[in-house]
């Protein structure tokens with residue numbers, strides 16, 4: 001029999017995030033995060049909804065764990081709500097034991113069910129008080145100290161029980177969507193049509209810089225005081241999709257492809273693995289991109305035990321002529337769904353930005369592996385919405401063949417990246433365990449392998465894809 005492409009200890013499971021699933025925004029002492037505040041601003045969320053109830057997971061962790069067992073998951077990636085644990089957020093603010101205990105209990109229950117917890121410390125839901133008090137992510141001195149303090153509180157409470165830590169989910173989103181397009185909390189933009197606050201020619205780069213340093217500070221805290229006795233690993237999760245040139249015969253488009261990945265991923269990846277920002281970014285942004293002090297870069301360089309990879313889709317890239325706009329954040333290029341020949345990169349989904357292209361997953365893993373010297377990779381999110389899914393009757397919706405195909409394609413590409421390209425990928429978390437609050441898109445877009453009936457007491461109904469993933473891995477992994 002040929003060797004199976006994935007080892008028997010390959011860690012696979014499902015991912016979620018606190019604000020997207022928990023609900024219970026005021027229970028047991030939790031205070032607002034910037035997302036609670038943002039959802040109250042008219043026009044920000046497509047269906048005018050919020051995470052106030054969501055999947056009600058705060059009261060239903062036992063149901064979520066039952067789902068994970070039904071799906072045969074080995075691991076569960078979830079995030080912590082900082083404002084449950086330290087409601088006001090700061091290093092001199094009180095810790096909320098009830099909030100902390102909710103997560104300690106969840107970790108214990110997962111272990112009892114034989115499921116490995118993987119914890120994201122920060123999936124965008126900054127305590128609102130820190131934004132009010134000192135400008136949140138824009139304030140390096142305060143934020144770095146408060147984030148490190150929060151991380152230490154968590155490591156102390158459950159470090160002995162958790163082996164996989166993620167400092168941040170997708171700092172690109174916090175920086176660009178939060179401080180440039182204004183699509184995400186706290187909604188800064190310099191787009192004057194949107195009664196703007198903020199300066200998107202500068203703020204996103206400051207926020208990204210501060211997030212990197214705070215990540216470095218939390219990793220140092222973990223390595224100095226916890227790692228040896230607790231034996232876990234810590235890293236950051238970066239989002240990034242694959243790119244193909246709009247015109248493969250135009251060297252400018254080919255070059256723009258690398259530039260796109262540099263602006264999206266290497267902005268964070270290069271300082272962590274190579275100790276500096278990409279040259280293409282420095283060239284375009286000049287002194288609007290902050291400089292690291294020696295002390296800062298010492299904190300950031302080498303600060304990943306593993307690379308957390310969120311990946312969904314691909315685009316075609318066409319370079320733009322002429323100088324970049326001061327507000328440009330992508331590398332002076334266009335992102336397109338069709339190439340010069342009019343071919344589509346992949347089929348449509350419910351998300352305008354998401355067209356599946358599994359080959360791109362394998363290519364990006366190899367690209368990153370080459371650039372960063374073969375790091376250990378855990379895929380921390382991958383999944384899809386399905387066009388029109390929300391409008392289907394339940395019995396049809398549960399037969400989500402499109403999503404099953406997506407997972408077959410992407411997990412197959414991952415197996416090839418490992419077995420044929422030598423990429424050191426060791427885990428995979430599908431997004432998501434269940435339908436949930438899809439940020440600015442509200443509840444209209446579903447990413448779950450489980451249907452959540454928002455009008456029927458948040459009842460969970462597994463879709464076909466919930467079972468498909470176990471079957472796919474079963475076919476790819478070495479047996480005992």
Ligand code: GBH
Nearest residue numbers: 017169170173183239310353381431438447
């Ligand atoms: C993930 O981000 C998130 O981590 C997760 O919380 C979310 O539910 C999941 O995706 C599904 O969306 O409209 O042009 O501004 C994925 C990366 C980056 C994808 C920003 C959507 C918006 C592009 N996201 N992107 S645009």
